[in-house]
Amino acid sequence: MPIAPLFRPIDIAPAYQKVADAIEREIVNGRIKPGDPIGTEHDLVRQFGVNRSTIREGIRVLEEGGLISRDSSRRLHACLPRYSKLASRLSRALVLHEVTFRELYEASMTLEVASIEGAVERASEENLAELAGNLARSEAAVGSPAMLAECDAEFHVLVAKASQNRVLQLAREPAAQLFYPTTEMIVTGVAEGGPRLVAAHRHLIDAIRRRDREAGVLWTRRHLQDWRRGFEKIASLDRSVEHMYMEHAQAARRR
DSSP states (O other), rough: OOOOSSSOOOOOOOHHHHHHHHHHHHHHHHSSSSTEEEOHHHHHHHTTTOOHHHHHHHHHHHHHSSSSSTTTTTOEEEEOOHHHHHHHHHHHHHHHTTBBBHHHHHHHHHHHHHHHHHHHOOOHHHHHHHHHHHHHHHTTTTTOOHHHHHHHHHHHHHHHHHHHHHHHHHHHHHHHHHOOOOOOOHHHHHHHHHHHHHHHHHHHHHHHHTTTTHHHHHHHHHHHHHHHHHHHSOOOOOBBHHHHHHHHHHHHHOO
């Protein structure tokens, strides 16, 4: 009878990945700070003791992740990871895991309520002006589902920005990138969807302006519940958002 193995084969990372991991560790743990020079490719070849192609591939990985950049002299510098790249990477993971609307709704209820609470407390006049501009664009876009869905996604980004909490902004962004497809589907398929969305945004801005936390939370919950009810009218809560949006887009092309 064969004996079950006690150990797994060792996964040996390629040299370029080891180079990228070593540099990333120094940036993430703060020993290399954003803006600090890392050197040239030649410097790194000498320090790591590997060939130039290995260094270039490691640099490519770090540049794609937004951890390093080059200046005009081709020297490398550390920088903060690009927010949009982090968010899009995580959003792709949500798509690959076939996230359902029900899951998106439940997570959004927690994150969007936290956003409005922070916005009511800390929004600046500049934040309010941005929200008002978004509302004006939304009112003009009621007849265009795609444009209104874009405005809606931007509105929620602006509310999170007004909370002045960067951790909250980062936490909500990956899931929020799925707002657009669901909102476009609702506004296309539910006649009252667009006007109700704009009205809710108007109430939310008013709550932020008046520093009325109770009204802000109330209208955020109503807005999200409306979003769910609208989606239930046209699709299933328990199927992949991405799959349903693809079906919606294909049907629109056939029309």
